[in-house]
Amino acid sequence: MPAQNPSAPEPSGYLRLFTVREFRAVFLAHALSLLGVVVSEVALTVLVYGLTGSPLLSALTFALGMLPYLVGGTLLSGIADRYPPRRVLVLCDMVCAGCAALMTLPATPVFALLALRCAIALVSPVFQGTRMATLTDILGDGDLFILGRSLLRIVSQSSVLVGFGLGGVLLTVVSPRGALLITVCTFAASALLLRCGTRRRPARGGGGSALMKYSLSGVGQVLGDRRIRALLLLLWAPPMFMVAPEALAAPYADQIGVGVAGVGLLMCALPVGTIAAELYAGSVLSATSRARVALPLASVTLLPLTVYVVTPGLMWAMLALVLAGAGSAYTLGVDRWFVDAVPEELRGRAMTVHTAGLMTIQGAGMALAGLAAEFFAVSTVVTAAGALGTLCCLALAAEVRATRRTADGRPADLREQGTESRDGADHHVTGG
Template identity: 70%
Template sequence: MPDESEGTTTLPVPPSPAVPTGYGRVFAVREFRAVFAAHALSLLGVIVSEIALSVLVYDLTGSPLMSALAFALGFLPYVVGGTVLAGVADRFPARRVLVVCDMAQAGCVALMVLPGTHIAVLLALRCGVAVVAPVFQGTRMATLADILGDGELFVLGRSLLRIVSQSALLVGYGLGGLLLIALTPRHALLITVATFCASAVLLRFGTRPRPARASAGNALVKDSLKGARQVLADRRVRALLLLFWVPPMFSVAPEALAAPYADRLAVGSVGLGLLMCALPVGTIAGELYAGSRLRPATRERIALPLVTFSLLPYLGYVLHPGLVPSLLLLLLSGAGSAYTLGLDQWFVRAVPEGLRGRAMALLTAGLMTIQGVGMALAGVVAEFAGVPATVAGAGALGAVCCLLLALQARRTERRDGADHHVTGR
């Protein structure tokens, strides 16, 4: 008998398209790609403006103090924008808020470019950019939850934005310095104007319109302060906010004191650059590993142990380590920052949607403000105790504070995060 299979053609089965995993799932969302690109562009503009403005102010005044003040003013007004203006994030459609914030910041920087602008006006415009920034960032974080949901994708998306921010610290200031070789500070500021405008275009046409999260019943300032009180009144949310804020206040000590420690070790500008880069490199590595290799449940399970132990490597400064051991300690501490992925999940789960924009703006404002406070306190203590003792003390005191906050967060934990005690849901 002839074989029944003769003459039969077996067609190849086309391979099924690969399903994105890890961070690839986030990039598969079109709206997130627009938010990600806008974030990278605006961050580049901010870094260029910080360098260019500090150089411009120094050129105009010849004063190191005024130049440093121009840089510091990028931190201090965050607390204003994150409290009295936070209501903007919820009472207006998110896309409109993002675009208007970008254009407002572009307008402030454009005025800096005008020749003959007085130094006081330059500093006031710098404050204007910093006041708008937490409103923009809080709105963007709340929008991220709208785009990606409040689960795993949101955590990975927020992690990616943090990774971009840390990476910008590694390369942005070097690129900004190179730009100033070819351009005057005022011309370099035009790059910032362009990046803010490009960010606005991406957000306007790359994201879809969504309604406001809350009604505009009260005056803006009153509504913002009411929202802050509602957020802080909840024990669970308050504990999570402190877990976001307190560790960075202590972790910035080695960066704030990198210059005097590099001088102590006699490692020159290269050593100083390495000391400044080690913590961000560790942070990027920790976030990438946790985001791509660990399951959501695992990231939540290790969050509190990590936040407790992340500052302990600083205790090694008691031994007055050389350059290589110092870099290893900073890398290890930076890697511990992977705890933020677990905190992100808990925070977005604990905050009602109607308060989400104000809560995110408050989180951003507090984080930026407390880092500035931590840098200042590290400098004051180092004047009397020296750099190694200051960094080691920051590690010890920070670890104790983090342990107490972790215990508080554990006591306020709610099953599945479903129980909301904050009013305004």
């Protein structure tokens, strides 16, 4: 038997994920569907404005990408557990491809374009919740899953930085309806990758009750459990307040007199901080270290926003936003606790509720920030968001800490250490 080459170390950090064949398919499908979403948002906004000349209807195409999440995440969440996950993922992608295909037809009127945009947003939380629950089957529910979830989140954040710019360039070459054809292709390619690149797995549960009853029952179970509820709220609260400086980037740039270029820089700062911190935490910190810093980071991640009280210039405001984004690395530790707290048969619905709640609460945060800015200076609104958000996060961190004892009375961090010691074996089986 040939000796192993000692100069070829085992992949570590995020690189370990790509040794798992099914994850490679999921990752590529995620990147393709993100490309489709970004292209469709830019193209549809331009198309609706060109057909109507209405800034309100043009802006509404973005809002309709968020509003249906609450409905889909509550009334349809049971789909994630009731049906085989691969079937759900492929069907969701095909529904989105079909909706995008109808958008490309010249005869499709504006109201139908907006309705189709709603339909895509309606199935999105089901798709995302099912995909995250399936990741636990592919990667196990240990540290490798947390890294996989983190990497998909990093790709999503990166799309914010480059996606809209690429979409704008694309529209200089093709028409909006032509660009939507690219969306059709990306969703179809994603469906094909998931169909051929992942294994068929049975449904987690489902029973015989009606879908809506089953879905609402799952939502009740998720929100009715004190530990799960506390973790969900801690995952939702910082993003709700953190969208304030992004939503108000244009008026703040006007307030400090930095022009249109300043708007783009302010909107990029948060994602840059988030991506850099998650890459560092996932690549350098151990699972135990990420768990140890999770609550302190969550407690202070919004604190840098309070620097807006002195109406900082562009560079200082960008630094504050980068630091606030960096605090989002707390999610790697909290994600682990969340997966540990959710029973297997509830996992699909719990992930769907998490996705729907996150999108809905960010939309609410944007709306509230905009409303407050009608009456107060933007700097005052962002400062208040940082201060109030920090108080909320401190309270939620205390609640999470209060629920950290397991059913047998042992501290939860002892259980986590035990789980971490088993990760190596789990990863070996999964990777094989």
